[in-house]
Amino acid sequence: MTSPETFHGWLGHDKHAAKGNLVWGEFKPKPWDETLIDIKITHCGICGTDIHTLRSGWGPTHYPICVGHEIVGHVVRLGKDPSVTSRLALGNRVGVGAQAASCLKKDCEECSEGMEQHCAKGFVGTYNGKYADGYWSMGGYADYVRVPAHFAIKIPASVKSQDAAPMMCGGITTFSPLKNNGAGPGKKVGIVGLGGLGHFGVLFAKALGCEKVVAISRRRNKEDDAKAMGADDYIATSEDAKWDRKHSRTLDLIISTVSSPDMPLSGYLRLLRTNGQFIQVGAPEDNLPSIPAFSLIAKGCKIGEEMLAFAAEKGVKPWVQQRRMKEANPSVVDMEDGKARYRYVLVNDDHDDHARL
Structure with a gap:
């Protein structure tokens, strides 16, 4: 060899x-x-x-x-x-x-x-x-x-190799902030974006036992997939009227995986309860609205083995x-x-x- x-x-x-x-x-x-x-x-x-x-x-x-x-x-x-x-x-x-x-x-x-x-x-x-x-x-x-x-x-x-591979970045990028910010029983968590990162966010939030997992995307075309992954609710920000008011103060933690500098950040923050947390893990090539994206990102790769063990167990x-x-x-x-x-x-x-x- x-x-x-x-x-x-x-x-x-x-x-x-x-x-x-x-x-x-x-x-x-x-x-x-x-x-x-x-x-x-x-x-x-x-x-x-x-x-x-x-x-x-x-x-x-x-x-x-x-x-x-x-x-x-x-x-x-x-x-x-x-x-x-x-x-x-x-x-x-x-x-x-x-x-x-x-x-x-x-x-x-x-x-x-x-x-x-x-x-x-x-x-x-x-x-x-x-x-x-x-x-x-x-x-x-x-x-x-x-x-x-x-x-x-x-x-x-x-854990199959084809499943482990995307966990090496996409998986740890969402598992780490969920784990490090208390996602689990009794917590209501929102995942912004249902792409490669976001789908991991939904899967891991559900596996961690969160009380409620909400998938948040621009359109409703991925709602069925989100529900199949374990999401309890779905918000389509470009289609649901007054979505930020309707769901105001309902979430303890939001993990944002989107890479668009045009995200409705103020609306997302309105969804948080008092002392709620907003964690940005998607990194656009431009700055987020008034926030340098990279200053918010911390992948915490040291818990990679914990993530894999958790994925295997659950x-x-x-x-x-x-x-x-x-x-x-x-x-x-x-x-x-x-x-x-x-x-x-x-x-x-x-x-x-x-x-x-």
Whole structure:
């Protein structure tokens, strides 16, 4: 069991890549050291962040780039450092999310307290991030990926790879704020947006036992899906007259997953009860109304293993559509056009050992 010296993946070469212009090509992985692992990728979810990054929507992207940070596969090369061998073994099925590295130093307040996602000294994204050695990280629309072992998470045997992949970003992005802000019995929770992130919000809020889960979207065309996911009520903001007055002061917590700078934010806030909380996890390329979006986002990736264990226990199953890795270009275009119901997952046919899922 080993990995090649050169990896291959779908590469974006300029800001037009998101229009279906990715090119399959080779790239050199990060130089090897004994804290790393190589993963033979079987599945990689498509996230909205991939599209924003491909078109330099959140600032200049370092091209060429291979995106994808909802990665699942098997460990085929393992560093010899004790921090690696104490956690992982060859053949383990693991997932990697949006973060590939942090400084991990004892004098780093964030890393020493298990909050690596907030590390200000050495945070590196799974793609479009620059390591201390100068290498730019490359993601999971590929055959292999090389990452620090610290940021790989074992996948429970009962969770299928196609379901685990979108949980690596989309799942944790909604599970974390729900869990960290008290979602559970007795709480009434609203989920704004019923896309890839929002559908996870509904699924997890229901599985956490919230008293009431309300799906909030512009139109009513997704109401049946929302109810099938477990939503108790549905608000269509562009179709329901005086929706904000009708539902005023009815929710304890709102998780907003939308990426539009034109959201009716004042209406959403009106839905909250006294001391209610509004958490923004969707990140538009422009600012939200009077609020810089990124100042509100904290994914809390340290609870990724807790999320997977919870999903396994409760049988949380995302709505995914599997596409072949070779279909990355049309899949990215379809994702941008809003056709996903509700998450696309790319599958490497020749790497997908169904006997091990």
